[in-house]
Amino acid sequence: MSLFSIERLQVSIYGQPILKGVSLSVGEGEILGLVGESGSGKSMTALAAMRLLPRGARTQGRILLDGEDILAKSEAEMCDLRGRDIGMIFQEPMTALNPLKTIGAQVAECFAQHLGAPRDECMAWAGQVLERVGLPPSRFPLDRYPHELSGGQRQRVVIAMAVALKPKLIIADEPTTALDVTTQAQILALMRELVTRDGASLLMITHDLAVVAEMADRVSVMRDGEVVEEGATAAFFSGMRHPYSRALLAASTHVPVRRRAGCARPSSLPPAQPQGGQAEPILLAQEVVRDYRGRRRSLFRAPEKHRAVDGVSLAIRPGESVGLVGESGCGKSTLARTLMALEPPQGGTVLFRGRSFADFSSADLTALRRAVQVVFQDPYGSFDPRHKAGRLVAEPLYLLRGEIDAAERNRRIAAVLRDVGLKPEDAEKYPHEFSGGQRQRLAIARALITRPSLIILDEPVSALDVSIRAQVLDLLAELQAEHGLAYLFISHDLAVVRAITDRVLVMRAGRIVEEGPTEEVFSAPRHAYTRELLAASPDLSRALAARDMRAPTTNRAAGEVPPGG
Amino acid sequence: MLTFLARRLASLLVTLAVASAVIFAVMEVLPGDPAEIMLGTNARPDTLAALRANLGLDRPATERYVAWVSGFLQGDLGRSYTYSVPVGELVAQRLWVSLPLAAISLLLTVLIAIPVGAIAAARRNRPVDIGIMAATQVGIAVPNFWFAMLLVFVFAVSLRLLPAGGFPGWGAGLWPALRSLILPAVALALPQASILARVMRSSLIDTLGEDYMRTARAKGLSRSEAVRRHALRNALIPVLTIMGLQFSFLLAGTIIIENVFFLPGLGRLVFQAITQRDLIVVKSVVMLLVASVVIVNFLVELAYAAVDPRLRRRA
Numbered sequence: 001m002s003l004f005s006i007e008r009l010q011v012s013i014y015g016q017p018i019l020k021g022v023s024l025s026v027g028e029g030e031i032l033g034l035v036g037e038s039g040s041g042k043s044m045t046a047l048a049a050m051r052l053l054p055r056g057a058r059t060q061g062r063i064l065l066d067g068e069d070i071l072a073k074s075e076a077e078m079c080d081l082r083g084r085d086i087g088m089i090f091q092e093p094m095t096a097l098n099p100l101k102t103i104g105a106q107v108a109e110c111f112a113q114h115l116g117a118p119r120d121e122c123m124a125w126a127g128q129v130l131e132r133v134g135l136p137p138s139r140f141p142l143d144r145y146p147h148e149l150s151g152g153q154r155q156r157v158v159i160a161m162a163v164a165l166k167p168k169l170i171i172a173d174e175p176t177t178a179l180d181v182t183t184q185a186q187i188l189a190l191m192r193e194l195v196t197r198d199g200a201s202l203l204m205i206t207h208d209l210a211v212v213a214e215m216a217d218r219v220s221v222m223r224d225g226e227v228v229e230e231g232a233t234a235a236f237f238s239g240m241r242h243p244y245s246r247a248l249l250a251a252s253t254h255v256p257v258r259r260r261a262g263c264a265r266p267s268s269l270p271p272a273q274p275q276g277g278q279a280e281p282i283l284l285a286q287e288v289v290r291d292y293r294g295r296r297r298s299l300f301r302a303p304e305k306h307r308a309v310d311g312v313s314l315a316i317r318p319g320e321s322v323g324l325v326g327e328s329g330c331g332k333s334t335l336a337r338t339l340m341a342l343e344p345p346q347g348g349t350v351l352f353r354g355r356s357f358a359d360f361s362s363a364d365l366t367a368l369r370r371a372v373q374v375v376f377q378d379p380y381g382s383f384d385p386r387h388k389a390g391r392l393v394a395e396p397l398y399l400l401r402g403e404i405d406a407a408e409r410n411r412r413i414a415a416v417l418r419d420v421g422l423k424p425e426d427a428e429k430y431p432h433e434f435s436g437g438q439r440q441r442l443a444i445a446r447a448l449i450t451r452p453s454l455i456i457l458d459e460p461v462s463a464l465d466v467s468i469r470a471q472v473l474d475l476l477a478e479l480q481a482e483h484g485l486a487y488l489f490i491s492h493d494l495a496v497v498r499a500i501t502d503r504v505l506v507m508r509a510g511r512i513v514e515e516g517p518t519e520e521v522f523s524a525p526r527h528a529y530t531r532e533l534l535a536a537s538p539d540l541s542r543a544l545a546a547r548d549m550r551a552p553t554t555n556r557a558a559g560e561v562p563p564g565g
Numbered sequence: 566m567l568t569f570l571a572r573r574l575a576s577l578l579v580t581l582a583v584a585s586a587v588i589f590a591v592m593e594v595l596p597g598d599p600a601e602i603m604l605g606t607n608a609r610p611d612t613l614a615a616l617r618a619n620l621g622l623d624r625p626a627t628e629r630y631v632a633w634v635s636g637f638l639q640g641d642l643g644r645s646y647t648y649s650v651p652v653g654e655l656v657a658q659r660l661w662v663s664l665p666l667a668a669i670s671l672l673l674t675v676l677i678a679i680p681v682g683a684i685a686a687a688r689r690n691r692p693v694d695i696g697i698m699a700a701t702q703v704g705i706a707v708p709n710f711w712f713a714m715l716l717v718f719v720f721a722v723s724l725r726l727l728p729a730g731g732f733p734g735w736g737a738g739l740w741p742a743l744r745s746l747i748l749p750a751v752a753l754a755l756p757q758a759s760i761l762a763r764v765m766r767s768s769l770i771d772t773l774g775e776d777y778m779r780t781a782r783a784k785g786l787s788r789s790e791a792v793r794r795h796a797l798r799n800a801l802i803p804v805l806t807i808m809g810l811q812f813s814f815l816l817a818g819t820i821i822i823e824n825v826f827f828l829p830g831l832g833r834l835v836f837q838a839i840t841q842r843d844l845i846v847v848k849s850v851v852m853l854l855v856a857s858v859v860i861v862n863f864l865v866e867l868a869y870a871a872v873d874p875r876l877r878r879r880a
Contacts, residue, residue: 052782075787083785090783095776098795100873109794113785145874161784 003028003201004049004169009061011041011048018044020225021061026169031195031202033216033233035209035248037465038436040222042205046171049203050088051078065169084114087162089191091174093155097146103130103157104142110164125164133160133190151328152183156190163194170195171203176211180327180492185536188215207465209252210538213237213547221245237544247467253540254470255499256477258321280354281315282371282454282486283339288312289347290334290510308334310510311348318453321480321487323501323518325494325533331510332490336456339488341368370399373447375440377459382443383431390427393417393446400450416445419482421475437468441475448479454486461496473500494537498522506530569870569877577863584855585637589630592848598622602842603646620646633848642849647841652849655834660853662732663823663830666746666753667815673754674761674811679804681758682765686800687792689770697762704759709818713752713825720748730827749826753818757811764807769800802873809865813858 005025011018019041026032036042047053049063051070063070065085073081082088090096097106107129108122115122127137133156146154155175162170172191176184192215195202204215212219213233220230221244229242240246290309308331316322326332337343339350341357350357352368360368373396376382383392390413397409404412414424420441431439440460447455457476461469477500479485491497497504498518505515506527514527525531600616601608617623621632636643642652685697721729728745735742772778773796781791820832831850838846870877 050783052779079785079787081785082783088780088783090776090780092776096780098777098781098799099875100798101795102874109781109786110784113790147875158780161780 002026003030003066004203005064006045006049007062007064009045009048009059009063011044011053011060012058013054014056018057018225019048022222022225022227024220024227024230026201026203028168028201029195029199030218031192031204031216033212033219034203034205034222035207035212035219036222037207037248037467039224041225042222043173045222046088046173046203046205049171050082050086051075052082080114083110083161083167084165085167085169087165087167087170089155089158089162089170089172089175092178093151093158094178096158097154099146102143102145103135103140103149104137104144107157107160107164108142110161114165126160129160129164130157132194133157133163134186135160150183152179152187155179155183155187159187159190159194163198163200166198167200169201169203171205173205174207175204177206177208181494181533181538182327182536184211184538191215208538209249209466210540210543213540213543214538221248234544234547237540249540251467251470253495254466254473256470256473258477258500259481279317281317281351282353283488284315284351284354285335285339285348286313286351287348288335288338288345288350290331290338290343291346292334307510309338309345312507312510312512313348314505314512314515316454316486316488318486319480319484320503321489321501323497323504324488324490324507325492325497325504326507327492327533330507332507333458335507336374336458336488336490340372340374340456341365366399366401369396370450371452372454372456373450373452374456374458375443375447375460377462383439385431387430388427389417389422389429389431389434389442392431393427393442393449395446396450412449416448419448419479420445421471435468437464437472440464440468440472444472444475444479448483451483452485454488456488456490458490459492460489462491462493469496476500494522494533495539506533570867573863573866577859580859581856584859585634585852586630588848588851588855589626589633592844593626595844599646599842599844637849637852643845645838645843645846647838647843647846652846655846656831656850656853659829659831659834661735662746662828663816663819663832666750666819666823666828666830667812669746669750670753670757670815670818671808671812673750674757674815675808677754677758678761679765679801682762682804683769683797683800685762685766686769686773694766698766701759701762704755705763707756709752709756710821710825712755713749713822716748716752717826730825732828745826745828749822749828752825753815753822757815757818761804761807761811765800765804768803769796772796772800775799798872802869805865805868805872809862812861816854816858 002025005023007023009019009022022041022045024032024034024045034042034045044053048057048059049070051073053059059071061071065081070078070081097103104123104126107126108119111117111122111125112119117125123142127142130137130140130142135153135156140149140153146157149157159175162172170191175191176187179187188211191202191204194200202215204212206212216233218230218232219236220227221242222228223244229236229240229245231239236245237249240249288309289307289311292306292308293304310331312331312335314322324332324335334343338345341350341352341360344357352360352364352371355364357368393416394409394413397404397412413427417424417426422438422441422445426434426438431442434442443460444455460476461472464472473496476487480487487501489497489501501518503516504518504521505512506521506529507513508529514521514525514530521530522534525534598617600613600620600622604613604616614623621629624632633643640653642656644650645652645655648655681697681701685694688694717729720727727748729748730745732745733741769792773792775796778791778795781795782788786794816832819830820836822828823830823832824836831854835847835850835854837843838850
């Protein structure tokens with residue numbers, strides 16, 4: 001009998017059905033990967049198991065832990081069970097901790113709550129647990145506050161709270177999605193180690209098939225409130241049955257077909273230097289330095305400086321796709337803002353078609369804004385919710401001051417909307433009426449409308465589900481070929497950068513540590529940091545190859561519950 | 566923590582120095598010659614000149630500013646033109662009415678606002694919350710002097726529980742003195758409490774939606790334990806900000822309320838001094854009020870640091 005199972009779980013919130021008969025089970029000491037895209041009901045399943053669903057939720061079905069139905073328990077019984085029998089790890093380590101309490105106090109609270117032990121004893125135990133998750137009190141005193149820790153360290157504190165009482169089941173909801181790849185690798189290793197050592201079961205919710213391939217013993221795929229397929233990991237990946245699972249797999253390993261500009265035939269070979277390496281760069285950065293003012297220590301002393309970008313040089317030529325990879329805080333976005341002339345550099349120069357930003361007239365600046373457009377990560381945050389799509393998309397047209405009349409304006413709006421795969425009629429809709437992927441298409445349309453020669457894409461697909469991500473990448477490849485665009489593609493996601501760029505720069509702590517043609521850098525990295533990044537980033541084929549291909553387990557199409565489950 | 570304190574203290578002193586200069590400068594530019602007011606418009610020029618020399622008004626402005634500030638620091642606030650007594654004495658008497666009045670109403674504000682706001686947040690969108698929100702709306706909309714008159718009508722005239730006005734002095738005993746401050750303090754506090762309760766409510770509602778509240782519940786805390794241990798302190802941060810700002814409104818409110826209740830406080834003193842052009846009194850009282858507002862905000866900042874560890878970074 002499995003330790004934990006969910007049987008035909010139905011959840012509706014204010015009458016809106018969210019889960020439509022979910023069944024799954026986790027055996028003792030087993031890691032189950034629950035995969036699905038946003039809105040599939042993965043998180044709701046986890047919250048239902050904790051009985052922490054939002055207000056207005058109604059539940060039907062059974063959730064069994066050790067043979068006891070959680071849904072039949074009283075709230076007081078649930079309070080005893082949460083944290084003691086089921087521990088939970090959340091997605092956002094930055095906000096999952098109370099900012100006003102020390103990490104020691106927050107971990108100790110688990111012990112105080114369930115064991116009622118005196119404060120000192122709870123604190124001592126908290127120290128031990130934090131040591132287990134890699135935060136030894138000798139280096140991370142218990143009186144540290146969350147804001148004094150990095151994202152990865154905070155996630156370790158959250159994990160410490162989840163495993164404090166050695167629960168039988170740990171539920172982790174996208175535990176590494178908000179983290180950098182190297183941190184993600186460490187956290188995944190830590191979770192695997194803890195689960196193995198305590199013999200706990202883990203329900204691991206993620207959208208990332210590569211993470212599942214690395215971690216899970218078994219996989220369940222969710223879509224639209226239902227489990228569509230499940231099976232042992234190796235068998236699942238080798239013999240997917242459900243079309244949705246296959247689509248998910250195809251999307252997460254998707255490489256867009258890229259054509260040369262003006263060339264109809266797709267070329268699979270990575271180009272050495274597109275459009276000839278001698279073309280004059282659109283943007284040329286030389287030894288750019290960016291400093292941030294830090295905190296002022298005294299009223300009379302100059303504030304400290306923090307060097308965010310440290311002597312970076314790069315060139316972007318017409319029609320070329322350049323990748324910029326690095327972990328959060330390495331200075332990628334600061335560099336991008338400098339390249340857009342939004343903030344001046346403290347050292348070095350940036351040249352736009354041979355003219356330095358420093359000598360720019362306002363006409364030069366207008367020319368730059370027309371030629372260099374930008375697409376940001378969060379499509380929703382960058383639109384005014386009270387404006388219609390047509391107006392939002394047409395916004396950059398003010399740069400063309402009077403060059404075009406209203407008819408031409410409307411023609412252009414319709415044209416760019418068609419270009420990005422939307423309909424001209426969509427101009428009359430408001431941003432909230434679009435889905436996440438469509439909103440990102442709108443953002444791309446907005447960047448296209450001035451007919452730029454370069455688009456800076458700052459994490460353009462990071463917030464999107466894999467299937468949407470694949471479509472947007474296809475669109476970007478398509479647009480590049482059609483309009484001869486150059487891209488500066490900024491991302492922490494190596495797979496995405498590998499799929500869409502010709503040349504790549506690897507950035508670390510403000511410096512470019514390695515650069516070269518994308519395939520060369522990825523297949524034969526020279527710098528240790530690049531190797532570290534590559535090793536840390538989850539890779540589906542590598543994970544599957546490394547996996548011990550034991551005797552294939554039966555791979556069932558889902559829908560029914562295992563007998564006696 | 567020590568550097569934090571030193572830095573805050575330094576900025577407090579700078580603020581006070583700037584404020585004193587501004588107050589002095591404004592008083593200089595205002596029309597109305599104190600000597601002329603004291604002697605009347607028909608005074609002979611030589612008597613006027615003599616009086617001005619006597620008052621020190623013939624010396625240059627910078628010299629008088631320095632004299633005023635250094636006197637202020639030593640507790641010598643100068644002599645009132647109209648009362649002909651040292652301003653220090655005048656202010657000290659009045660302070661013992663206004664300060665307790667402001668303190669009591671601030672205390673009342675907090676005691677009313679925080680529980681009321683917390684209850685409203687916990688019962689969000691239920692009848693209790695809707696009732697509380699309506700009541701606070703009225704509390705904000707109605708001016709405090711009207712409240713004052715209503716309170717006098719109910720508690721003094723009809724029920725005869727409390728005095729309608731006047732102040733017997735602390736010499737008359739603690740209770741009689743406190744009794745006469747109750748109605749004015751309530752009248753001052755109600756509008757402020759209404760504002761603060763709404764701030765508390767929305768702040769707590771925001772806090773309840775935070776991720777760490779879910780973390781707390783996942784640890785096994787019940788809903789009310791989670792609110793008590795994790796939400797309340799977080800919710801208090803915006804409440805503190807508003808409280809600091811409200812203190813200056815309370816002080817300004819005393820001017821009206823002291824007139825309504827015939828209380829011999831600073832508010833009435835400054836009101837009378839303005840009408841009589843007793844500039845030295847106005848200047849000193851305004852400076853005192855500014856100083857108390859600045860000091861209260863300094864205390865609020867210390868309270869911030871006590872509540873929020875992110876503000877007391879290690880230097």
